[in-house]
Amino acid sequence: MNNTNSMFARAMPLLLGALFVIGLVAPFAVYPTFLMKILCFGLFACAFNLLLGFVGLLSFGHAAFLGTAGYICGMLVRDAGVTPEVGIVGGTLAAGALGWVFGVLAIRRTGIYFAMITLALSQMVYFIVLQWKATGGEDGLQGVPRGHLFGVIDLSNNLAMYYLVFAVFCIGFAIIYRTIHSPFGQILKAIRENEPRAISLGYDVAKFKLLAFVLSASLAGLAGATKTLVFQLASLTDVHWHMSGEVVLMTLLGGLGTILGPLVGAATIVSLQSELADTVGSWVTVIMGVIFVICVLLFRRGIVGELQALIQRAGIR
Amino acid sequence: MTSAFHPHPEMLRIHDLHAFYGESHILHGIDLQVARGECVTLLGRNGSGRSTTLKSILGLVGRRSGSIMVNGKEAIAEPTHRMARYGVGYVPEERAIFASLSCEENLLLPPQVASGGMSLDEIYRMFPNLLERRHSPGTKLSGGEQQMLAMARVLRTGAKLLLLDEITEGLAPVIVKKLGEIIVELKSRGFTIVLVEQNFRFAAPLADRHYVLEHGEIIATISADELPGRMDWLHQTLGV
Amino acid sequence: QISGNTVKIGVLTDMSGTYSDVAGPGTVIATQMAIDDFIAEAKPAFKVEMVSADHQNKADIASNKAREWFEREGVDTATELVTTSTALAVMKIGKEMNKVVLMNGPASTPITNEQCNDVSVHYTYDTYALANGTAKAVTQQGGKTWFFLTADYAFGQALEKDSSAVVVANGGKVLGSVRHPFPASDFSSFLLQAQASGAQIIGLANAGADTTNAIKQAAEFGVTPKQQLAGLLMFISDVHSLGLKNAQTMYLTTGFYWDLDDETRAWSKRFFDKHKRMPTMVQAGQYSSILHYLRAINAIGTDDTAKVMAQMKKTPIKDFFAKNGRIREDGRMVHDMYLAQVKTPEESKGPWDYYHIRATIPAEEAFQPLSESRCPLVKK
Amino acid sequence: MEIFGVPSALLGSQLLVGLINGSFYAVLSLGLAIIFGLLNIINFAHGAQYMMGAFVAWIALTKFGVNYWVALLLSPLIIGAVGVVLERTMLRKLYKLDHLYGLLLTFGLALIFEGLFRDQYGISGQSYPVPDLLQGGVNLGFMFLPIYRGWVVVAALTVCFGTWFIIEKTKLGAYLRAGTENPQIVQALGINVPLLITFTYGFGVALAAFAGVLAAPIYQVSPLMGSNLIIVVFAVVVIGGMGSIMGSILTGLGLGLIEGLTRVFYPEASAVVVFVIMVLVLLVRPAGLFGKA
């Protein structure tokens, strides 16, 4: 078991390297907007997974961070006329700040309570976004220009935009990867394993969870802000609780607590959604529901988790 | 035939009992018999499978196989809640007092599975501490009080075969002594008792027979008569 | 001259969400009917195909889909687009890729004002037409005092603002309004406030389930029939789901009613046979708009966007849906609208016999005049 | 007379209306609390089950001519039975796992139910008439109270307090509470816990369906009628804390009242007032008003 684990550890850099190269050439093979969508949702799911998979906290309100960052970025770029990178940073910071507020309120409870509190708080954000004039209400925040990166590179070119999104994804992913394998990550793991013991060793558990929550929220925001630039709009669906449910589904389907699972899950769901939109019409929700049920009942390790288990079993034999 | 008038002389007979938690195989074919009114102990090191033996009698393990005859009837296929109806009472290692119920509600909770369950008065006479704390929520009791409550709770049911797991754990010597007296009395009333104990000094004088477990197997059976002669061996194997 | 010798029409709509009864599968059926009728009538040299997709009311899905259609699948026009957020998103894509966008389901006026462009047509109705028509007609017919029940978001607020202005302009008086959260299910508190105001007319500046629930509860609390309701954005599907008992006597404006004349009855019957429901104005408008578009291409023999748009704007529209319609430079299709009052159960002679048509609002009055337009394309 | 510029008659009527809504919250949060209590599962499908309760009543009426009073009994039974099947076939497999899987499973189920009903009955919703016996209303002087609404309050409170009595004051209730904590040991004491769990879930679901039937004549019976309501009910449950049955009932009623008042004094905030209260309560009492930390 230890052997296969370290086998994974050794294979990981190779795998990541290969994926990086694939990411670089992908837009020449696949429709870039579609890829950008996958990357945005992939980052969103990875950020979510940082919290659920590595801290054990199920947030059912992550849409609030995705959406808030999206709207803030959109307003900054469209109405305040800043350059896209400033918009992205602004959106991310806003999401982080919101994450702090959520965190302070929710972190004292765990498990299902935590899920419900985050859900309720995000619903509050939804109503605020809906009623606030500047967000365009149900019409959404439309017509956000992609602008020029650093005032130089024209992002209305899809390829240029793609590489920006890809870079953003890589940065976000790197932060997550590093966080998991950091001294901080080590304490998080300990807290997850045995919280009272961590307290008795003098760690202020709430602070660790809060930092993890803020990190996760910020990265979700990073994804949301980038997404706004890609689609040039932010809309209510981004802050709706269905989106919070979707990111759970992506993570679960891909593999909870695995490094690559959320990305795989996001890619699967996004492709599925765009495929299903043409073929099954109103059955989309039903199919999503069925996937949820199947994942929970039969397939809890998710795609990547099952693959790992398969390789592990082969390795033992 | 067994009936109320001709009870089966053998209260418990276990044959080739295997138990599993998920993938791990814990018990590897346990055999033991306990006659009505007997008290036997299961001895062994930590992790040798004593608690697991009790749990698998009740069906609280992941999976079990073999044969468990209670009062002459095969019970291996029965779900846990039916075991109680066979007259089996269980005091778990972790006491399992219900926090949302008061001390007294904990005592009132179990259904009477057979006649002869003790009344509240009897219980309170036996454990005066409980009388004093009767309205306290279950988990607000001290460790020892919880232990007494767990024992008392089972006595309420009228179960005649008692599976007791480490009941002296965390009790002050004064109470341990009292428990010893209680067990002697229960025996005299015809209760059958399977005792899992670390406290050998407590268990030794009570038991008719000792089963020694190691890695989920019985490696020795020592009757009360043989005990003095086997003390050295026990010392070596168990560090008693 | 026609790319791939095929005209490909994409229907992007809400197949299962909030607006699926108003638009949804019915618009797909209407589109197919239009295509079939066009082929039968014109026997064109080119092929006509249809694709459809569910945008799930999500702007990003809509914009992604439209982009993909235009870029990869040779789709020439994206149509329907119920909910304004998806419509606005697709309009941007249409402009960017220079493709025609024909909208029937969305309601908001920015589509032909701030956000207007030269590849888009807003065909069936908009909030101005509905609110304006209802408010004006009702006030003129004697409903002088109003109280508004407004969904508390941009759309509801705009609806309230527009209608209030019309009420005042026509000599009426607005006694007050209350903003309710969106979506809401219980309206009793708000209705009690409306009741307490003593207004003759309670204007419902909301839509969909909010409107139907408010109407139902108004009857329950005895608000109606003492006071009358005016639905500022209502469709026949809403009346159908409410039942006449709940909806009776209320006023609303519609762009189409199946039982107007022989033509509308004939077409609606065909539609009903396929869909088992009578058409909403959006579904009828979808048919009309597709036919108009195809005829324009057929007339000029090219699917070049600018030329098609010019041809469509140039040609007056005259069919069972639009008696004297035309597309203005801001993309607004203007046509006659109708003020309807919902029948009482006794008056109704059968299923779907729901409306008395109380007035026809001429095309030029029904829609926001160009003089008030905020669309940059309109030269003043 | 006026209070803060609001006529007292209007205020009185709003309080009454608040109480009516509170009754719905109470029945729904009670069902959630019971299911959570014994199964440790947040029943995300609760809203969908509420919707299905209303739909069953509507279908029974339109297709089979079954009247309201029968439906009030029948619908909870049918939906409760569906709940029993779900518990037996799916939820049961999850008890040993982290609680969040139960939440995710029921979330998936909610999507399926809502999707299926949407596909079958469209989105606009159906009208369910007020039963003849409860037609009309009484003029209370300060307001016109539809008799049906009065009935809702009576029925809901009766069911709530009945349930409270069963759980807090009967032996069955003691089994439930004990089973919540340690099902294995309760089993070992001779109680058929799996059966108890199944029926508890069935009962909680039946409560949702009951609320659905109560709601049918008031709201449009539509596939999404439960999906937004349920989040408010979650907030109610968080505010109350999962500690006690009475807690969830009282919190439900109380929040209905507060929401009613908000609709008079500051209607714009009425959608978020419950969430704002939740935040305030959490700051002061992280475990909720009646919860045990």
Place this chain on the structure above:
Amino acid sequence: MSEFILETNGLTKEFKGFVAVSNVDLKVQRGHIHALIGPNGAGKTTVFNLLTKFLPPTSGSILFEGQDITREAPVVTARRGMVRSFQISATFPNLTVLENVRIGLQRTLGTEFHFWRSKKSLDVLNGRAMELLESVDLAGFADTVTVEMPYGRKRALEIATTLALDPKMMLLDEPTQGMGSEDIARVVELIRKVSANRTILMVEHNLSVVANLCDRITVLTRGSILAEGPYAEVSKNPKVLEAYVGSDDINDAHH
């Protein structure tokens, strides 16, 4: 410096009218192994909870090294060097044994919030961690995942992890509970070993362990101190024999 590392004055805890701890003046001498014994429900665990701030006292004060810590947060007290062990085994089951100890040491680096730093930066702690493991005879298990260890060893690991904080004072609540005799012997040795340079306060029902280890004993009954002194003295006190042992021979109480 006072000879008493820990002092309580009039420490009292009431639960809804029930006095669980009443007016306890406990003094623990620096460097001692001090036992707290008493019948069930006497209030021992409650005293522990008060000392470590898991419960707020109703009245009375607690002095640790002369400082009043009565109203401090639990984390702060832990950082002062008063650390408690739990009755159930408290390890991080899916970390290796070495990592377990490192969690205890990690706070000294001050990088516990550094999410941008590599985990490798923790390797500097490995030497100290190994020393600690050696001190409890666990060096050979360093790379074992903790779940896979036998019970008694987990106990040892827990103590090693606690030692990583270099506590001035350790509070142990029934450290031998649930252990076989062999493990008991091992833990007793361990406690003796780690008691060098520090103070230990323990609750224990196994009187042979108490007799073996402790310098001083406080007997608690019904929330109040009944007797205090060295084992030899306390074990002859008839009041203690009656209330706690239930016979007049203390040896009956040895396991």
